[in-house]
Amino acid sequence: MSKKSNVLAKIASGSLVLQILVGIVAGILLAVFSETTALQVAFLGSLFVGALKAIAPILVFVLVASSIANQKIGAQSNIRPIISLYLVGTFAAALTAVVMSFAFPTALTLVTEAQGTNPPQGIGEVLNTLLFKMVDNPVNALVTGNYIGILVWAAGLGFALHNASDSTKQVLHDVSHGVTFMVKFVIRLAPIGIFGLVANTIAQTGFEALAGYAQLLAVLLGSMLFIALVVNPLIVFLKIGRNPYPLVLTCLRESGVTAFFTRSSAANIPVNMALCERLELHEDTYSVSIPLGATINMGGAAITITVLTLAAAHTIGIQVDMLTALLLSIVASISACGASGVAGGSLLLIPLACSLFGISNDVAMQVVAVGFIIGVVQDSAETALNSSTDVIFTAAACEAADTNME
Template identity: 65%
Template sequence: MNNSNTLFRFLRGSLVTQILIGLLAGILLAWASLHTTNDSSLPAVIINGLKGIADILGRLFVGALKAVAPILVFILVASSIANHKQGQKTNIKSILVLYLIGTFSAALVAVLGSFMFPSSLMLSTHDTGITPPNSVIEVLNTLLFKMVDNPIRALMDANYIGILVWSVGLGVALRHASNGTKEVVSDLSYGIAFIVRLVIRLAPLGIFGLVTTTLSDPAAGFDAFGGYIHLLAVLIGCMLVVALILNPLIVFCITKRNPYPLVFTCLRDSGIPAFFTRSSAANIPVNMALCKKLNLREETYSVAIPLGSTINMAGAAITITVLTLAAVQTLGIDVDIPTALLLSIVAAVCACGASGVAGGSLLLIPVSCSLFGIPNDIAMQVVAVGFIIGVLQDSAETALNSSTDVIFTAAVCKAEEQKPATVGTSAVRQVEES
């Protein structure tokens, strides 16, 4: 009886603790798998069987998140706008400005990091079979057509730009509906949120599976990166600078308070799951739950979080900039300051067009390479290098992207909460002085 009570308390306990346990278990199983011979002995059979189960758990978890995320975004955004009361502030404009500033600033950090620690690539020649966009205009053109996509197809294909446009339109239309209709939409959003909470509770098992599958692959696990360690160090170093210095500085400027408790909470509760799912879109339900835990305004985060998963791409801007400048260094092309600034702008624009799935930013590297006259075949070799190091690069990139969504949303909400107190304090001081 005591054992069952202990298990029940563990299952109802801290989700982060359970995720860390799943992480450690996945690392141990992956290590055991790499050191087990492929024979018919009992230990090998057991380990291979557990590895197969772990692979299924990981794919099921990511599949469940990706399945629930589109309908979650559609219903929550429509419900939030439909039930929005006149005079109620959403602060979306302020959050959008932070998203753009953060993405551009991350590109600048990547430029500085690449100049301080230049990287060279051993460019391969194998054909990746990928057709990238040829210009920034093409990226913007694609985004515009995504906005007018068929709503059913947008939900099926997880086209979040189209989902946002249709959910905003439906929400605005439903603002003139009867109270009963609005309540139905609101109840539907609660139902979807309940399903999301059930999926998130499976995160420890999912991360156990994802870690095991990733690290047990000899070609992409513990010894995957060899000569690309320097390039990875520059990439991840720039992302750490943004996560631990730039983002806290932006939050401090907004809230005038110590930013690190909020930053570390978001990195732990959003960054860790995103690191292993490697998908900003799949991490939307996790971020929604974190915003609720932080007591943020639902009418704000229900729009800001899915919006951030598509345009707040600091990690993608870093990836595009660092890999492009690595190709430039390899080819011996000189880069002046105006060109570096232009590259930062292009990288930020391209990052906003990166898809919310694993590896999305790599397809946009040829766009920034075209600034320096780098032929498309060489640019595609850079993309191939990106896929080689993608296990850690894409994971760190997604963790930064996803956690920053919550950080900036929370910063604006917290700053808005402080305004009445500030006004009240000023009024008291004026009375006392008089």
């Protein structure tokens, strides 16, 4: 019994990233050698993602309320500079996608149609959806994972309890730590969950369908890599004035890898909060900035919208000038910030961007269908970029604030 306990203790204290890599390799091998078995273990991935999605809304609500209620008067939360970094990063991503699309123009074979999709008809509809998300019933917000609504209600409760008795604040603080402990337990199961996700993905797709869209994927992934490894580090360097790569690579490794396989910014919120705690960031800051980033920090979505829209324009022979491309970048950035408020995410915002060029909705929805075909890679990379950037910008703002206070 003691030997088993020692083995479990070693596993629990071992490198989570290394264990995840083992899970990835094991999932690939299982899918290659036994497709049937790979499909049977898919439930492990579903259980892991389900657990993360279940705990994330409660974690956000309790942490935000506790942080605001227990915040000392005059304390810095650094939220404003983080929001600025989010917006700058998203716009830079859209501009990068424009440059990459001009450098490597891509033509699509539009032969399919997306079924059962209802894209928004304008930016006003996107923003309107977000506003109504803010006043959603708090219970419904928790059940549906509406993080805008969760943030609003948690902040309201936090401010209401700011002048409560110390014992009340301590109870809220203790509850937040209890939920955090549960999150840490779920995260330790990541290697098993990712093993199931990888095995299922490869067994079902085999990636054959992606071969016909190799250039489109190359432009998308190239843009995302450029943002992750060049633009984001440059923004961080300008913010903190030192080598940004240790921070950037840590976030990509410990947040991006998990987000790549869960393909859910919401599911990755607990992972990001645990990473922020390990980086010793201010809880008052990251408890708000991380769920907020999962909602509005959408550089990957801006890239997807821009690249696929310009691919549609190139396919039907529309010449796009730089001024129009700049306008597209602005529209893609604003739309990306509202992507989480629209069923279907960034892909369903492509028709909105296509309308800038007079591209018909029928053609635009065929482009959306192409997006779903390559989504097994595109959506994974997009989520990895979005989620890891949340921690990168939060850490940069916290470090800059600490430096200024010294």
